Amino acid sequence: MTEQRxxxxxxxxxxxxxxxxxxxxxxxxxxxxxxxxIVVAENVTRxxxxxxxxxxxxxxxxxxxxxxxxxxxxxxxxxxxxxxTGFDTxxxxxxxxxxxxxxxVSPYKVARMGMVRxxxxxxxxxxxxxxxxxxLGGSEQPGERLSKALFKGMWGGREKEITAQAxxxxxxxKLDAKKDDYAASLSGGQRKLLEMARSLMVRPKLxxxxxxxxxxxxxxxxxxxxxxxNLKAEGMTVLFVEHDMNMVRHIADWVVVxxxxxxxxxxxxxxxxxxxxxxxAYLGAHHDVDLGDAEGIKELAAELxxxxxxxxxxxxxxxxxxxxxxTEPDEPQARKKDIE
Amino acid sequence: MDLGFIxxxxxxxxxxxxxxxxxxxxxxxxVHFGYSGLLNFGQAGFMAVGAYGFAISTLTFGVPFFxxxxxxxxxxxxxxxLLGIPTLRLRAxxxxxxxxxxxxxxxxxxxxxxxxxxxxxxxxxxxxxxxFYSMNPFPEGSYFGMNNRDFFIRVVGWGLVIICCTLVWLxxxxxxxRVLKGIREDENAVRSLGKNVYAYKxxxxxxxxxxxxxAGMVFTLPRGAVQPANYGTELTFFLYTCLLLGGLGTxxxxxxxxxxxxxxxxLTQGILYGLIESDAVTWLNTVQAGQLRYILVGxxxxxxxxxxxxxxxxxxxxxxxA
Numbered sequence: 001m002t003e004q005r006x007x008x009x010x011x012x013x014x015x016x017x018x019x020x021x022x023x024x025x026x027x028x029x030x031x032x033x034x035x036x037x038i039v040v041a042e043n044v045t046r047x048x049x050x051x052x053x054x055x056x057x058x059x060x061x062x063x064x065x066x067x068x069x070x071x072x073x074x075x076x077x078x079x080x081x082x083x084x085t086g087f088d089t090x091x092x093x094x095x096x097x098x099x100x101x102x103x104x105v106s107p108y109k110v111a112r113m114g115m116v117r118x119x120x121x122x123x124x125x126x127x128x129x130x131x132x133x134x135x136l137g138g139s140e141q142p143g144e145r146l147s148k149a150l151f152k153g154m155w156g157g158r159e160k161e162i163t164a165q166a167x168x169x170x171x172x173x174k175l176d177a178k179k180d181d182y183a184a185s186l187s188g189g190q191r192k193l194l195e196m197a198r199s200l201m202v203r204p205k206l207x208x209x210x211x212x213x214x215x216x217x218x219x220x221x222x223x224x225x226x227x228x229x230n231l232k233a234e235g236m237t238v239l240f241v242e243h244d245m246n247m248v249r250h251i252a253d254w255v256v257v258x259x260x261x262x263x264x265x266x267x268x269x270x271x272x273x274x275x276x277x278x279x280x281a282y283l284g285a286h287h288d289v290d291l292g293d294a295e296g297i298k299e300l301a302a303e304l305x306x307x308x309x310x311x312x313x314x315x316x317x318x319x320x321x322x323x324x325x326x327t328e329p330d331e332p333q334a335r336k337k338d339i340e
Numbered sequence: 341m342d343l344g345f346i347x348x349x350x351x352x353x354x355x356x357x358x359x360x361x362x363x364x365x366x367x368x369x370x371v372h373f374g375y376s377g378l379l380n381f382g383q384a385g386f387m388a389v390g391a392y393g394f395a396i397s398t399l400t401f402g403v404p405f406f407x408x409x410x411x412x413x414x415x416x417x418x419x420x421x422l423l424g425i426p427t428l429r430l431r432a433x434x435x436x437x438x439x440x441x442x443x444x445x446x447x448x449x450x451x452x453x454x455x456x457x458x459x460x461x462x463x464x465x466x467x468x469x470x471x472f473y474s475m476n477p478f479p480e481g482s483y484f485g486m487n488n489r490d491f492f493i494r495v496v497g498w499g500l501v502i503i504c505c506t507l508v509w510l511x512x513x514x515x516x517x518r519v520l521k522g523i524r525e526d527e528n529a530v531r532s533l534g535k536n537v538y539a540y541k542x543x544x545x546x547x548x549x550x551x552x553x554x555a556g557m558v559f560t561l562p563r564g565a566v567q568p569a570n571y572g573t574e575l576t577f578f579l580y581t582c583l584l585l586g587g588l589g590t591x592x593x594x595x596x597x598x599x600x601x602x603x604x605x606x607l608t609q610g611i612l613y614g615l616i617e618s619d620a621v622t623w624l625n626t627v628q629a630g631q632l633r634y635i636l637v638g639x640x641x642x643x644x645x646x647x648x649x650x651x652x653x654x655x656x657x658x659x660x661x662a
Binding site: 085087106107108109111112116117118119123124125126127128132133135136137138139141143144145146149150152155159195198199201202 | 510526533535
C-alpha cells in the first residue's frame, strides 16, 4: 500500500475515469487524509476584522479527482480559493501543492506551478479578441520576454503552436465561431466558457473553477459537465465551487462542505448529501423537492403541514402558492391518465 | 489679415521639433496609459528629467553629446523605477497621484535657489547644444526655407519619432504587448495565467518614461535653453490631449494627435491675431486671444470625445463595449 503511494500515478497507466479505488486513505471524516493528495492545507485561517472568513484545520484535495466545494453564501469558499492560489495571504497556516509549500508564493508563480483558477466574477479581457484571450493563457512563449519581443523569428513558431492549441480548445467549448470577436461582445455564459478554456491554455495540473455553471444555459451545462469530466481523463485534477446540486451529484467524486469558514463535512456526494450537518447548514430540509412544478409545490406543502416547526403565526399565513395547492385533488390522476 | 501666412505657419507646425517632442512624449503616454493602463500624470516630469539630465551632464560635467544622452535616458529609467516600486503593486489611481506629485517635485528641485550653480534655478540652463549641432552633416544653406540647424533638428527629431513608433509597434504586436493589453483589461486575470504583472508594468513604465526623456531633449535642443516653467503640470495635460485626439491604444495616434494639437493652436492664434489687428474683433486683446485658443483646443477635445471618442486612429469597435 505504501509502495503504491510513492509510485507516480502516470506510470501505473490507470484510467482516471473508471478508477474506483477509495479516495480517502482511511475513514471518511472532515479533514481526513487522502490516498494521493495534490493540495494539503493545514490550519489555514483568514479573518476580516473580527470575522473568521476561513478557518480550515486540515484539508487535502485528492489528485486526479473532481472535488466539489459547497457551502452557503459567505462560507469562505472563494476566500479559500484566494488563499490557496496566492491572491490573498492567510493570517496563519501552511499549505502546499504537490509537496511544495505555497506560503508567500505570488499568484503568478502558483499558476506556473500548475494550479490555475477562474473567478466567480468572470474576468475576460474585453478589448482583446477571443483568440488573443486564449493566446494570453499560453505558457512558455519566449515573445513574452521584453528582450525577445522585438524579433518575430524568436517567438513566431511558439505562437503557431499556441494558436493551434487554442483552436482545439475553442472548438471544444463551441467558441470557434467567435474567435475574432472582442471578448466584451460575448454573453455572460460564453465568458464563463472562455475563462475556463483560457485557464486550460496554461496546461494546469489542478484547475480551480469558481462557480463554472453560474449563468450558463442548460443545454450548454451538459456539454460543460462533459468537458469537466474529460479534464479528469486528461490527468487533471479539478476543484470547483458550485451551488447547483445536480452538477455536484453528477460529476463530483468528492464533496467538501464549508460553513462559517470551517470544513463541516466531506465525502462522496451521495453520503455527504445525507449528512444531517450538511442538510442543516446548506441544503435545507426540503432540498429534494423541485419547486419548478405544481407537484413539487404540493409535496412541499404536504411536508410543511406535517412539520410542526414550520408553522409560525396564524394557520394560513405560511401557505405557499395557495392556488396550486387548492386545485381539485383528482387532477393529478387525470393528468396521469392522459400520459398513459 | 494674411491668410497665406497664417496657413503656412500652421503647416510649419506640422513638422516643428516641438511637435516631434510632443509626439514622442505622447507615444510614451500611449505605452503607459493606452496599452498598459498605467495612469501616468507626470510625463512632464520625465521630460524634465531627460532635459535636465542632458543639460547638467553637458554643462557641469562636460561630457560628450552621446554620453549626455545616455545619462538622460538612464536618469529617466531610474525615475520610473523610483515611482514604480512603491506604487505599481497598488491600484492605478495611486500611480496617478504619485506621478503628478513627483513631476512637481522635480520642477521644484530644479527651481531651488540653493542649486542655482547646477540647475540655473528659475532661469534654467542654456548653451548646451553645441555638441549636438557640431554633428550637423548639412552644410549651410537653405533647406525648404530653413537654415541647416533648423533642418538638422527636424531630421533628428522626426527620425527619432519614426524609430520609436516602429519599436513600439513591434513591441505591441508581440506576445509581450499582448500581456500588457491584458493587464490593462484585468491584471488579476493575467496573474492567474502565470504572468508576472508587476515586472510587465515596470517595464512599460520605464519604456514610456525613456520616451518622455527623449522628448524632453528634442523639446529643449532647438530652444537652446531648458527652463523649469516649461515642465509644469499643464504640459502633461497637453500630452494627454494629443493622445486622446489621436487615439489611445494606437501607435500613430499620438503622433497625429500632436500634429493636430499644434496646427489647431497655430491656426487659432493666426486667425484671432489677424482679426484683432484688422479691427474686426475689438472686444479681445492679443493676450486674451492667446488664452482663448487653449479654450478652443479644449472645446475641440470635447467635441471629439462626444462624436469620435476613439480618437482619429482609434478602433471604434473597442469602444462599443466600454
